[in-house]
Amino acid sequence: MPAPTPTALPVDETLSYAHRVEGGVHVVVRLPGSALVEGAAEVRFRSDGRGRRAPAKVTADGGGVTVELTEPRRLPRGVWQLAVRQGERWQPLEARVVAGPPPLLVSLVTGPSPRTRMEPPEPVAPRRAVSVDVDLLRANLTSNARTATARARRVAGRVVRAARSRTARLRS
Numbered sequence: 001m002p003a004p005t006p007t008a009l010p011v012d013e014t015l016s017y018a019h020r021v022e023g024g025v026h027v028v029v030r031l032p033g034s035a036l037v038e039g040a041a042e043v044r045f046r047s048d049g050r051g052r053r054a055p056a057k058v059t060a061d062g063g064g065v066t067v068e069l070t071e072p073r074r075l076p077r078g079v080w081q082l083a084v085r086q087g088e089r090w091q092p093l094e095a096r097v098v099a100g101p102p103p104l105l106v107s108l109v110t111g112p113s114p115r116t117r118m119e120p121p122e123p124v125a126p127r128r129a130v131s132v133d134v135d136l137l138r139a140n141l142t143s144n145a146r147t148a149t150a151r152a153r154r155v156a157g158r159v160v161r162a163a164r165s166r167t168a169r170l171r172s
Helices: 129-171
Strands: 017-021 024-032 039-047 050-061 064-071 078-085 090-099 106-110
Touching: 024 078, 024 090, 024 106, 039 064, 050 078
Parallel strands: none
Antiparallel strands: 017 024, 017 106, 024 064, 039 050, 039 078, 050 064, 078 090, 090 106
16 A cells, blocks of 8 residues: 655745755745754755755744755756655655746745646647748749839839930930
């Protein structure tokens, strides 16, 4: 029989945050009323089969504990689930770190994880890139040829009118 899934620890959304620091990520998570004790801990980042662990420091005060850590390596793009451990058992947190491509921000999203995931979008049929480009080129060339022809007619008309007026002046 599999072990029961531990319930996620609630996270204080006003006192918890994450931001980039010198190539890594600094995370501060406030856990009100948590059973964690002051001292060392380990935090696990997990996303789509990938995982990382980082040492953390737990400090306690009257209303709960604060878990603070700096992951020195850059987190790849994705949504990273957080869990904390003191001793043997991992305790999931109601918080996720959202990492974008550098130099974009990193964000801490608090609250329970969604129970469902959206289905991936339907694949789009590949476009005929070559024929679309040929059609676009043909349309541009046709348009450019019409413009050039009209411009040439206007210039030729001016030349003919100027020549007629000069020959008329010479005759008179």
